[in-house]
Amino acid sequence: MLDNPSLLLARSFDLDGGDALASHQNILVANFSEDKYCLELANSFDDKQFTAFTYNFAAFQSLKNAPDNLNVVCDHQLKTESKFDCVVIYFPKSKPEFEFLINNLFNHVETDAPIYVVGDNKGGVKTCEKMLKTFCSISKKVDAAKHCALYLTTLIEPSKPFVFEDWYKHYQIEINGVELTVYTLPGVFSHGELDMGTRLLLENIQKPKAKILDFGCGAGLIGAYLSKINENVTVTGLDVSALAIESTLKTYQANGIVNGKVLLSNGLSEVKAAYNQVYSNPPFHSGVKTNYAITELFLNTIKEYIYPHGSLTVVANSFLKYQPLLEKHFGHFDSLSKNRRFNVYHATKGRN
Ligand SMILES: C[S@@+](CC[C@H](N)C(=O)[O-])C[C@H]1O[C@@H](n2cnc3c(N)ncnc32)[C@H](O)[C@@H]1O
Numbered sequence: 001m002l003d004n005p006s007l008l009l010a011r012s013f014d015l016d017g018g019d020a021l022a023s024h025q026n027i028l029v030a031n032f033s034e035d036k037y038c039l040e041l042a043n044s045f046d047d048k049q050f051t052a053f054t055y056n057f058a059a060f061q062s063l064k065n066a067p068d069n070l071n072v073v074c075d076h077q078l079k080t081e082s083k084f085d086c087v088v089i090y091f092p093k094s095k096p097e098f099e100f101l102i103n104n105l106f107n108h109v110e111t112d113a114p115i116y117v118v119g120d121n122k123g124g125v126k127t128c129e130k131m132l133k134t135f136c137s138i139s140k141k142v143d144a145a146k147h148c149a150l151y152l153t154t155l156i157e158p159s160k161p162f163v164f165e166d167w168y169k170h171y172q173i174e175i176n177g178v179e180l181t182v183y184t185l186p187g188v189f190s191h192g193e194l195d196m197g198t199r200l201l202l203e204n205i206q207k208p209k210a211k212i213l214d215f216g217c218g219a220g221l222i223g224a225y226l227s228k229i230n231e232n233v234t235v236t237g238l239d240v241s242a243l244a245i246e247s248t249l250k251t252y253q254a255n256g257i258v259n260g261k262v263l264l265s266n267g268l269s270e271v272k273a274a275y276n277q278v279y280s281n282p283p284f285h286s287g288v289k290t291n292y293a294i295t296e297l298f299l300n301t302i303k304e305y306i307y308p309h310g311s312l313t314v315v316a317n318s319f320l321k322y323q324p325l326l327e328k329h330f331g332h333f334d335s336l337s338k339n340r341r342f343n344v345y346h347a348t349k350g351r352n
Contacts, residue, residue: 004146005090005118006037012116012143012150013041020114021045024086028053030078030105031090034062042070053078053105055187055242058266058286074264076185076246077104077164084109087155091119095127097187097243100167106135106159117151125149135159168250173221175202178228182221183250185243189218197342198222198281201315204336204344208233208277213305215268215280215298216240220248220260222279227257238263238271267297268305276310278302284320292320299325306349313346 002010013020021027027045030053032038038052050070054060060074087109092098109115115136119125125148129139132153139153170183173194184191190198198221208230214223217237227235237248237260245262252260263270282295299322302312312330316322318341326333330347337344 001035002037002040003033003035004148005120006033006035008143008145008148008150009088009116009118010037010040011145021048021086024114025049026082026084027051027086027088028078028084028105028109029088029090030101031055031092032059032063033090034059036062038063038070038072039066042067045069051080051082051084057240057242057264057269061266061269074242076242077162078108080108082108085113086116087113088116088118089128091117091123091125091128092187093123094187094191095124095131096191098128099131100186102131102135103159104162104164106155107162109155109158111155111158113155115153115155117153119148121147121149125151168247170254173199175199175225178225180221180224180228181251181254182219182224183254184219184247188241188244188247189216190221191219194221195281197315197317200337200339200342201279201281201313201344205229205279205313210234210276211273212236213238213271213275213278215278215302216283217248217262218244218281220244220251220262222281223248223260224251224255224257226279227252227259228255231259234259234261236261236263236273236275238265238268240264240266267294268301271305274305274307274310276307278306278310278312280312280314282314282316284317295320295322296325299329303329303349308350309348311346311348313344315342315344317341318343 026049028051032052042050052072063072117128135157136153139151142152143150168183173180202225208226212235214237217239220237223235223237245264326347333345333347336346
């Protein structure tokens with residue numbers, strides 16, 4: 001099943017019998033949905049070369065078994081010698097991420113190439129018109145349906161050479177007397193400020209031990225904090241976003257964390273090891289949409305990745321009902337702290 005932005009694209013590309021793509025050979029589709037529309041495109045236009053680029057490992061995984069004319073790339077930036085002659089962009093969840101994305105992509109696009117931008121109205125796709133002005137002709141809305149819009153413009157001015165490092169923001173935090181510098185890229189959770197749920201979790205951490213997993217690490221601040229209070233721990237920051245993984249590496253480096261590792265993974269899909277302790281401020285969004293499934297799956301399976309007598313500590317918004325899952329898998333859990341908005345839960349494996 002295609003999602004709404006893909007349905008709109010499919011309708012536009014089908015309506016004119018594929019004329020929109022007819023004169024193009026090297027087509028870039030960026031920030032694509034997890035709905036396999038890229039596979040449909042590559043199969044329908046098998047004389048053309050497609051590159052599907054994403055920061056999101058779940059989207060990357062959704063295009064397994066791609067045909068030869070579809071190159072699927074998941075990375076924190078697009079690095080290629082190729083010049084694309086047509087670009088399709090799914091509008092990301094935030095304006096700063098769109099700005100970051102186009103500044104990177106437009107280095108690799110031929111002048112006069114058509115640029116399509118599709119997205120949900122609620123996700124703010126309309127703002128692309130203003131943001132594209134730096135590089136493109138005036139954008140036209142060429143189609144709209146199902147609460148989505150499709151814009152078309154032409155690249156006039158390629159972007160300046162892309163300096164990845166310039167896109168980091170950083171800020172200082174202090175928890176229980178421990179100071180940290182946090183680095184974040186656009187689109188990464190807590191870009192520019194510490195989340196209040198994460199603060200409550202960190203304020204209530206007792207004794208970090210041995211081998212630790214920070215699930216959904218974002219900018220890596222949970223792992224960095226744990227390593228700061230006990231430099232003997234080894235922490236692995238796991239996230240689905242390549243931009244989060246890169247931010248985590250930068251946060252570890254900035255705080256002198258030498259035992260910090262990272263893992264790009266969709267949920268626990270790439271986890272091959274077990275841990276003594278798992279900490280998380282787990283996600284309940286995919287892009288702009290609410291999604292409880294990721295954390296429910298995490299809570300249903302994480303016990304298998306925790307050593308006997310190891311523990312799980314999570315912070316969650318009070319309205320999220322994770323308690324029944326903790327009880328089902330761990331038998332017992334405590335609340336380490338709570339306030340009006342958040343609750344910090346702690347469960348130990350092997351205690352019933
Ligand atoms: C609530 S944020 C917490 C970030 C960070 N730990 C903090 O406290 O600031 C949740 C994180 O989970 C990540 N995430 C979302 N879906 C995921 C998935 N399927 N697998 C792994 N991580 C995911 C998001 O990219 C985001 O960084």
